[in-house]
Amino acid sequence: MADSAHGTHHAEMSFWRRYVFSTDHKVIGIQYSITALVFLFFGFSLMLLMRWQLAYPDQPLPIIGGLFGELRMPGGVMLPDFYNQLGAMHGTIMVFLGVVPLAVGGFGNFVVPLQIGAPDMAFPRLNMASYWALFLGGVTMFASFFVPGGAAQSGWTSYPPLSDIAPMGQTIWLVGMLFLIVSSLLGAINFITTILQLRAPGLTFMRFPFFVWAQFVTAFLLLLGFPPLQAAGIFQLMDRLAGTSFFLPSGLVVSGQPIAATGGGSPILWQHLFWFLAHPEVYVLILPAMGIVAEVVANNTRKPLWGYKSMVYSLLFLGFMSFIVWAHHMFITGMGTAMSSFFQTTTMIISIPSVIILSCLIISLWGGSIRFNTPMLFALAFLPMFGIGGLTGLPLGLATADIHLHDTYYVIGHFHYVVAPGTILALFAGIYYWYPKATGRKMSEFLGKLHFWPSFIFMNGVFLPMLIQGLHGVQRRLYDGGAAYAHAQPVLHLNKIMSYSAWGLALTQVFFIVNFFWSLRKGEKTSDNPWEATTIEWSAPSPPPHGNFVSMPQAYRGPYEYSVPGHPTDFLPQFSPGAGEKAKTGQAGKTSH
Amino acid sequence: MSTESHTVDIQKHVRWYLRVFAALMILTVVTVAVSYLELTTRLAVAVALFIATIKGSLVACYFMHLISERKFIYTVLIVTVIFFVAMLLGPVMTQINSAGA
Amino acid sequence: MEIPYTVSERPDTGLNNVKIGIWLFLASEIMLFGALFASYILLRVGATKWPDGSSILSVPMAFTNTMVLISSSVTMVMAWASLMEKKLGRYRLFMGLTIVLGLAFLVIKFFEYRAKFHHGLHPSTSTFMALYFTLTGLHAAHVAGGIGINAYLWGPGLKLWERAPQQFTNRVETAGLFWHFVDLVWIFLFPVLYLL
Numbered sequence: 001m002a003d004s005a006h007g008t009h010h011a012e013m014s015f016w017r018r019y020v021f022s023t024d025h026k027v028i029g030i031q032y033s034i035t036a037l038v039f040l041f042f043g044f045s046l047m048l049l050m051r052w053q054l055a056y057p058d059q060p061l062p063i064i065g066g067l068f069g070e071l072r073m074p075g076g077v078m079l080p081d082f083y084n085q086l087g088a089m090h091g092t093i094m095v096f097l098g099v100v101p102l103a104v105g106g107f108g109n110f111v112v113p114l115q116i117g118a119p120d121m122a123f124p125r126l127n128m129a130s131y132w133a134l135f136l137g138g139v140t141m142f143a144s145f146f147v148p149g150g151a152a153q154s155g156w157t158s159y160p161p162l163s164d165i166a167p168m169g170q171t172i173w174l175v176g177m178l179f180l181i182v183s184s185l186l187g188a189i190n191f192i193t194t195i196l197q198l199r200a201p202g203l204t205f206m207r208f209p210f211f212v213w214a215q216f217v218t219a220f221l222l223l224l225g226f227p228p229l230q231a232a233g234i235f236q237l238m239d240r241l242a243g244t245s246f247f248l249p250s251g252l253v254v255s256g257q258p259i260a261a262t263g264g265g266s267p268i269l270w271q272h273l274f275w276f277l278a279h280p281e282v283y284v285l286i287l288p289a290m291g292i293v294a295e296v297v298a299n300n301t302r303k304p305l306w307g308y309k310s311m312v313y314s315l316l317f318l319g320f321m322s323f324i325v326w327a328h329h330m331f332i333t334g335m336g337t338a339m340s341s342f343f344q345t346t347t348m349i350i351s352i353p354s355v356i357i358l359s360c361l362i363i364s365l366w367g368g369s370i371r372f373n374t375p376m377l378f379a380l381a382f383l384p385m386f387g388i389g390g391l392t393g394l395p396l397g398l399a400t401a402d403i404h405l406h407d408t409y410y411v412i413g414h415f416h417y418v419v420a421p422g423t424i425l426a427l428f429a430g431i432y433y434w435y436p437k438a439t440g441r442k443m444s445e446f447l448g449k450l451h452f453w454p455s456f457i458f459m460n461g462v463f464l465p466m467l468i469q470g471l472h473g474v475q476r477r478l479y480d481g482g483a484a485y486a487h488a489q490p491v492l493h494l495n496k497i498m499s500y501s502a503w504g505l506a507l508t509q510v511f512f513i514v515n516f517f518w519s520l521r522k523g524e525k526t527s528d529n530p531w532e533a534t535t536i537e538w539s540a541p542s543p544p545p546h547g548n549f550v551s552m553p554q555a556y557r558g559p560y561e562y563s564v565p566g567h568p569t570d571f572l573p574q575f576s577p578g579a580g581e582k583a584k585t586g587q588a589g590k591t592s593h
Numbered sequence: 594m595s596t597e598s599h600t601v602d603i604q605k606h607v608r609w610y611l612r613v614f615a616a617l618m619i620l621t622v623v624t625v626a627v628s629y630l631e632l633t634t635r636l637a638v639a640v641a642l643f644i645a646t647i648k649g650s651l652v653a654c655y656f657m658h659l660i661s662e663r664k665f666i667y668t669v670l671i672v673t674v675i676f677f678v679a680m681l682l683g684p685v686m687t688q689i690n691s692a693g694a
Numbered sequence: 695m696e697i698p699y700t701v702s703e704r705p706d707t708g709l710n711n712v713k714i715g716i717w718l719f720l721a722s723e724i725m726l727f728g729a730l731f732a733s734y735i736l737l738r739v740g741a742t743k744w745p746d747g748s749s750i751l752s753v754p755m756a757f758t759n760t761m762v763l764i765s766s767s768v769t770m771v772m773a774w775a776s777l778m779e780k781k782l783g784r785y786r787l788f789m790g791l792t793i794v795l796g797l798a799f800l801v802i803k804f805f806e807y808r809a810k811f812h813h814g815l816h817p818s819t820s821t822f823m824a825l826y827f828t829l830t831g832l833h834a835a836h837v838a839g840g841i842g843i844n845a846y847l848w849g850p851g852l853k854l855w856e857r858a859p860q861q862f863t864n865r866v867e868t869a870g871l872f873w874h875f876v877d878l879v880w881i882f883l884f885p886v887l888y889l890l
Contacts, residue, residue: 122697122699122700123711185722189719190715193714193715193718197698197699197704197710224673224722227722227725231730231733244824246828262818262820264820269736276683324683326683327687333691335690339690339691611768614764621761621884625889628753641890642882644885648881652877656768663707666709666717669721673721673725674724676728680725680729681731683732685735
């Protein structure tokens, strides 16, 4: 800490200190982003393999099928065990190593300190530690594919007793999760402290950009949600390594053989502890995305966000409520009607703040002179996609409807609408939006649009049929995609549509990858504030130097003062003193004439 | 802050620490003593948790200086305690509710 | 560029960064131990029969350990108070005592565990034993971690006192907050496992 007085010497730092073990939040943010993008691509590839088995059950995978070896795909035909590994690891990797590190670790790290006018995060070395903990967790998860018996195969939820008696890959999964939990906890502590302590003078809470609010609430969800999963992970490790029976009930019989364990445990206990994290985790996935969309929408409609305050209060309420709805994932565990009603009610209540935030974003579009650039297209697509994701969740929150829909493809469709066309589109919006800040160059608009339109169409091609299949009662986690079931026959042809859409979606990402690397060298050079935005990060040079700002920034007004009447330009940045407005506080812009 | 008033302040603190120490010792003895009385399980749990809560509060208030902390820390702790209670009660209530249903 | 408020307090929050950081960490620890206690309650309510802790576990040993840990909390807070009064010798004495008491706790715990293993009581013996070993084991790991931090602040970490006494005092206070929390957890673990 005291050493940071020598920060001016950074030019002399070695390559390792500058780019690998850096304590600069921007470098760490980029490390997080790239690691997360690689894992997103890896997790996506696992799903592409699964989609072959679902579209063409038990047929050999052409060309690359032979590469996976006799233990996984003999003769190119996928084994059920391997299918289960792909499924469990797809979920784990996409959630814990893809979306969260990108949304929180990547964007949070890179953007939040800049947006609040801070020189760095409050604990730079802790920040580095949290990245490396994530990295170790990622390596552990990846390595688990190569242990005897393969990777974890009990689903991303790892429900016992199945996971208690699964092969060694599950132990590695638990160890990997413990790394990821530590990483998230350290990160969460750092974010809250940074936002609270390091914000620029004048940046009061109600002048925060919405993205900062989103990260603030997200950090609390991570901080208080992860420890119960940590406890559950320790219990499961004890079950697997020390022979305890926390999650093994008495008299358990597997494949006709009684299990040699004392019993007396409760599989439901795992579900409680798991969902106590994993429900808030859903909001960890969606809130930063909402934050990004709010920034992009305000910037490209050239209007203040409609209902900023109600959005902020909704966000706080949402974060709070997300901790008391978890058992709606457990309606069919046999809890009584009283508790079902309780969790059903809280679940219905929590949909209200989400609807308020979404409505505010949609109303913000009204009467704006919208600029349809690439970030805005992704942000606009987020709105209806997240809407579908949210609305399809309501039947799952009602205990009676959930009994029919539980564990069907409907759940998969609902969840993916929230996270894939919802969050991931928003994350792409964020990458296109802040790329100029990170590199000093814009990404190509042409390639960006080539990336956007097919992605948008293919994502719906993948996930919309899932809702239909689910309503027909097709179960999730079926190795043959339902081919063996009579009730699945009318919707079986949808498997091919979904698979081809998924592969098309993969091909479309080539435009993004090319754009990303091409623009690093050849992209159009930009000014410090290419989008003519109002928040503080755009007052820093692009790319920002170590320490971020040339002089200490100050916030003079709210975050979204666009099209202020009487002001010569259509944006009045938070960081610019403005003509003769220094003395006024609060909504200085509104009375400028 | 002048050093003198600080020192006086600290000595006042130290006297409080010693009082709390004595109280904690006594309460520990009381807890163990009570456990030898043949109370019903329900009552024993209530008494043991009551004493533990007093002891815990003493540690938190005096050793951890919670009686004179800042607003933000209170906010964080209140929120945490609400979720803590939810987590203690939620699982067990679903268990009881399902057993009774 | 220096990071502000690492040592001094930010005027509007009245807190320095480290103070906020440690309290947030403790909040997460509350949820961690909360989950452990919640599991205890759920498993106990669901069990057909539950042993009386005092009939299996050694109450005298745990009673001694409670006294040891409470005393170490007092010496810890005295160590901090000594620093506030700029009395370095007293600080080293009290901090040393804290470390010794912490080690004593672990030694007693070790003998307790050994006696259990000796009598053939393992984590796999019953749900009660599983909870006992997991909960006390996790708590003991926290004690060990606290001893490590305290030992650093007693030995090599003391160099900071010359350069930045305020920052060093803050560090001791932070370590103290963690140490008192570990004590607080034990105050609940003791009756829950041993007496009920």
